[in-house]
Structure formats: structure tokens, C-alpha cells
Amino acid sequence: MTSSSSAPESSSNMQQEVVPIYEIKGRTMSLEEWDLKIQTENHVDFVSLAYHGCNISKYYEAQGLVGYFNLLNGPTYQTLVRLFWVRASIYDREASKLEEAEKVLINPELEGKSKREMGLEPFVSTEIKSSIMGIPVHISKEIISFILRRPAEGTYKVGIKNVKISPWNEIVHQTIFNSKEKGVYADLCMERKMMLKIQNENLLPKCGDSDQPSLEHKIFLHLFITRERTNVSRYIFMHMIQ
Numbered sequence: 001m002t003s004s005s006s007a008p009e010s011s012s013n014m015q016q017e018v019v020p021i022y023e024i025k026g027r028t029m030s031l032e033e034w035d036l037k038i039q040t041e042n043h044v045d046f047v048s049l050a051y052h053g054c055n056i057s058k059y060y061e062a063q064g065l066v067g068y069f070n071l072l073n074g075p076t077y078q079t080l081v082r083l084f085w086v087r088a089s090i091y092d093r094e095a096s097k098l099e100e101a102e103k104v105l106i107n108p109e110l111e112g113k114s115k116r117e118m119g120l121e122p123f124v125s126t127e128i129k130s131s132i133m134g135i136p137v138h139i140s141k142e143i144i145s146f147i148l149r150r151p152a153e154g155t156y157k158v159g160i161k162n163v164k165i166s167p168w169n170e171i172v173h174q175t176i177f178n179s180k181e182k183g184v185y186a187d188l189c190m191e192r193k194m195m196l197k198i199q200n201e202n203l204l205p206k207c208g209d210s211d212q213p214s215l216e217h218k219i220f221l222h223l224f225i226t227r228e229r230t231n232v233s234r235y236i237f238m239h240m241i242q
Contacts, residue, residue, distance in 0.1 A: 033082035145233035
């Protein structure tokens with residue numbers, strides 16, 4: 001039987017284990033929360049689209065995104081989204097090194113120590129860091145992958161240096177416009193128009209009135225049309241930090 005003298009210690013230990021870590025993070029935007037324009041994803045009814053002759057669900061099934069589109073039927077908590085983004089910052093390898101340098105500047109004895117010895121978390125991957133009402137919130141491609149319920153793997157093509165002469169132009173134009181020559185939005189068939197709309201509203205959201213996607217966005221669409229396994233999680237995350 002546990003003695004009465006040990007009970008308070010056990011209770012104290014239990015309390016210490018469940019104490020949440022709060023983080024007071026300053027604003028990283030000069031805008032106020034209500035000045036942010038929130039672009040919410042739109043519900044996609046694949047059954048109705050198929051009924052009207054636009055059966056495109058197979059392209060998203062091939063990418064393992066059925067669960068993701070079901071998720072879009074849920075609510076969007078715009079207040080939390082606003083609170084997150086006005087305090088958000090990119091935490092990459094450079095930011096990690098700066099964090100170490102600041103620690104050493106405060107305490108020179110930490111020079112040459114590991115991040116753990118400095119009391120810092122080791123750098124794992126690039127993240128978007130913020131806090132909502134003092135609670136730390138992080139977004140990474142691994143977290144997006146968890147939400148999508150599919151591995152963060154597959155084809156990923158970005159960083160094309162010379163877009164005008166890239167061999168990808170002919171490839172994607174053949175897939176999207178059925179021609180090696182560059183087409184315009186009006187040249188797209190209804191199926192391609194709908195897939196581009198879904199991409200712009202639900203996968204790689206973009207603002208503005210331009211109907212012409214970038215080459216990288218065309219490649220993303222090409223991968224979906226050809227049903228080549230795509231690293232959707234990485235695409236979404238990198239789009240968020242651009």
C-alpha cells in the first residue's frame with residue numbers, strides 16, 4: 001500500500017506531466033486579423049459532376065485524396081485561422097541556426113553545445129510556427145501528410161530555372177491542351193477546366209483573376225491527369241510558404 005507521505009509527491013509529478021507549454025508569440029504581420037482575406041476551400045460533389053458528364057473522381061482516387069475531399073465538408077474556423085497567420089513565421093534551417101546564435105549571444109558558455117544542451121528542440125524539417133491563445137501550433141509537410149492520410153511521397157517538380165525553354169512545356173501542353181503548343185483557358189475541355197478549378201480552390205489556392213497557371217501548377221495538373229503518384233503534401237506545404 002502506498003504511504004500517505006508519498007501521495008503528494010505522486011500527485012505533484014502527475015500535475016507536472018500534464019502542464020501545457022504556453023508560448024507568447026508576437027505578431028509577424030502589420031495587418032490586423034480582420035484585414036486578412038480568408039480563402040476557404042469549396043465542397044466538391046463528384047457524384048453530381050459525374051451525373052452531368054464530368055466524371056473526374058478517378059483522378060483524385062488515384063492520389064488517395066478521397067478522405068481529404070470529405071474533410072472539406074466540415075467547417076472552417078476563420079477566427080483561429082486569422083490568429084494563426086498574424087503570428088506565423090517560417091522555421092527553416094537558417095532560422096534554426098539563428099536561434100542557436102541568439103542562445104550563444106546570451107550565454108557564451110553554450111558555444112559548441114548541441115541544440116538539446118541549449119534547451120532547444122533539434123531541427124527536423126521546415127515548419128510554419130505560430131501560436132493561438134498561447135498554444136504553440138506548427139504546420140509541416142508531415143502534419144499535412146497525416147491529415148491527408150497518405151505518405152508524403154511521390155513526384156515533386158519545382159524550381160524550374162528557365163521556364164520558357166523547359167521541356168516540361170511540351171509535355172504539359174500535350175496533356176492539358178492536347179497540343180504541344182501553349183493554349184489558353186478557353187481551349188480546355190470541361191473536364192480539364194473543372195480539375196484546374198479544383199486545384200486552384202482546394203489544393204494550391206490562388207487569388208487573382210488570371211486563368212493562366214504557372215508551369216509548376218501545370219505540371220501538378222499534368223501529374224493528376226496522368227494519375228502519376230504525386231507528393232501532394234509537399235506541394236501544398238511549399239505552396240503555403242511561398
